Amino acid sequence: EMTPEEAAFQDRIDADIKIEPKDWMPDEYRATLVRQIGQHAHSEIVGQLPEGNWITRAPTLERKAILLAKVQDEAGHGLYLYCAAETLGVSRDELTEDLLSGRMKYSSIFNYPTLNWADIGAVGWLVDGAAIMNQVPLQRTSYGPYSRAMIRICKEESFHQRQGYDIMMKMAQGTEAQKKMAQDALNRFWYPSLMMFGPSDKESVHSAQSMAWKIKIDSNDELRQRFVDQTVPQAEYLGLTVPDDKLKWNEERGHYDFSEPDWTEFFNVLKGKGPCNTERMNGRKRAWEDGAWVRDGLMAHAQKRAARKVA
Ligand code: ACO
16 A cells, blocks of 8 residues: 555656655665665676776787776766765765675676686677666666766766677687687676576566666566677677577567576575675775775865864
């Protein structure tokens, strides 16, 4: 049973009127947004680690400059998203502490290693490609600050996806050894990319309520299908093979049939048992501890200035 306040809130959502920070909202709506935006922000920041790993080893100066810019963009995305979460009454420090204590998640995908240069191509092409597939609809999400952050993020993500595909193209058209590296990267990143959209709709605990509130616009399975349909022709153009024997165009459905990822592996990664969970969390903890003196210094400076103004 909805209270009159809740019914009025739902009417606004149904009429596509954005919810803004000072508007009344159900506690659950606020909590769901903090969870999703916070997880999203953490993903952008943790996502810098597998790519940052290759900045010093990019094959040319140009590739290095591009990768450096891309990794900096991801930091910017994290910051917009932490700001969007702050409008809901939770500070960036609190969210970071929730990440470091394991109370909050970040995307499963960033727990996989980047083993060779082709992986940087695969990350741009597949991981950023999946990220855009999920984020373009979120530009229409019901919470104003989140939807506006998504607009700029999507523009930058599109560039990231193109640069990844460009790396794949170079590798796929290169020597036999380079083509093998490209295929190997696709083999390893395909299923983890499909997992980015979250569990199947049957297992997605939050989807029904989040979609009613237009926090989410499409279901996990819908987005996953859209990603497969878009990506398979791109793999064909590269002359690479998607590692799925069951992949087949289904004329009747107008979509590709494909194999589900290994959901046991997905839930294990969420529990912290992926190949790089420990390394990623240690990276974040180290950065947080190493930066403590900067935060303390800034706070002390702000307090001094505030005291001077009062005097
Ligand atoms: N990685 C880690 N956790 C996940 C993932 C994933 N790929 N997919 C789902 N989960 C978690 C959910 O957070 C939820 O856990 P919780 O209840 O402990 O918070 C649980 O699995 C159940 O899943 P759902 O009910 O389907 O969760 P939800 O409705 O939040 O949908 C989704 C998941 C699609 C990822 C959604 O949160 C979303 O759209 N988020 C915004 C986009 C985003 O975070 N992108 C980050 C990666 S892209 C990038 O940063 C480059």
